[in-house]
Amino acid sequence: MSNFQLGLIIAGALVLIVVVAYNAWTTHRNAPKRPRPAEADPAQEPVARHEPAFDGAVLTGAGLTGAGLTGAGLVGSGAEGEAEPGFDGHAVDLRDALDLPVPTAERRGGLDPLIDAIAPIVAEQQVSGDAALAALPPTRRAGSKPFAVEGFNDAAQQWETPQPGQRYLQFQAGVQLANRLGALNEIEFSEFVMKAQGFADAINAAPDFPDMLHEVARARELDQFASEHDAQLTFVLRARHAAWSPGYVQQNAARLGLVAGAIPGRLVLPAQGPGLPPVLTLTYDAQAAMSDDPEQSAVRDIVLSLDVAQVHRSQQPFARLREVAAALGEAMDGVLCDQNGTPLPAMTMEPIAADLEQLYDKLDSRELSAGSALARRLFS
Structure with a gap:
């Protein structure tokens, strides 16, 4: 065998090694990010709660539309009836960081001539x-x-x-008289x-x-008011490069106090008071969450949402939504987008916050303050 032939064999072997190594690196780079075993939390069993309703029934659905807000990621929405666990004290507690006041006990419940x-x-x-x-x-x-x-x-x-x-x-x-x-x-x-x-x-x-x-005329007037003041904030966090595994999403969300809900692919940031709807919800592909091998499932985006009328303004839900979105974006290498996948610049947040304050004031003026028992019944 000549030196030329030997050189060709060596060169071919080197090329093959480079190709195999590159493919292995590319596969590793594009594989869904997994949670670190040392930090993985055991699955938490959700604890059932009842949605706000004077008859003890879970109310679901979406019918009231037309948010009185402007800006990206705002849609009319229904509150999702689901079992949610209580807050169990994770390492990072945004409530303490924001020094949030505890909502006062709800005194108004049951039948009310207002609604x-x-x-x-x-x-x-x-x-x-x-x-x-x-x-x-x-x-x-x-x-x-x-x-x-x-x-x-x-x-x-x-x-x-x-x-x-x-x-x-x-x-x-x-x-x-009215609901969603x-x-x-x-x-x-x-x-x-x-x-x-x-x-x-x-x-x-x-x-x-x-x-x-x-009474039917009163119902129509109340429904019109509710339709004009019903809003849900929805943002999408999209992976910049490698996708995420469900476990990776859960691990990073758990650091911020989010816990598993009853529906696969749903996590929530619980409210401070017992029996209250969650402050925020995080959802991702339910099929990925239910996969036989979820750590091989690829999640490319997650949805963060806030049902405005269901959460009292004293809990500063929008500030907490921004905190969670920023923390997850940094930890998971994600970019915040609207529902159409368009990246959202930071300047869009302040106008939304201002519109929210106006919405809260209008609900207060009608004795339907966000997070109150009456508001939770009406916007359900």
């Missing part, structure tokens, strides 16, 4: 709570609107859902009347129904 059509019901004699519960209709909805019956507790001097062992003389039945599925209509009002009349007949009581046309 409900209410019919007083007076019994001929005292009715036990057990009998009242037995007389309730099997479903707590009139069409798409929540329906409820309350009894007046003389000892506590307050309205409440009928309780076993208690006795009541006065009741009231109500149906919600729209305004109460004539058919739904008629169903409300039938359910309330059936309850009254069962306990030998007389109901006093409000005028249907008046």
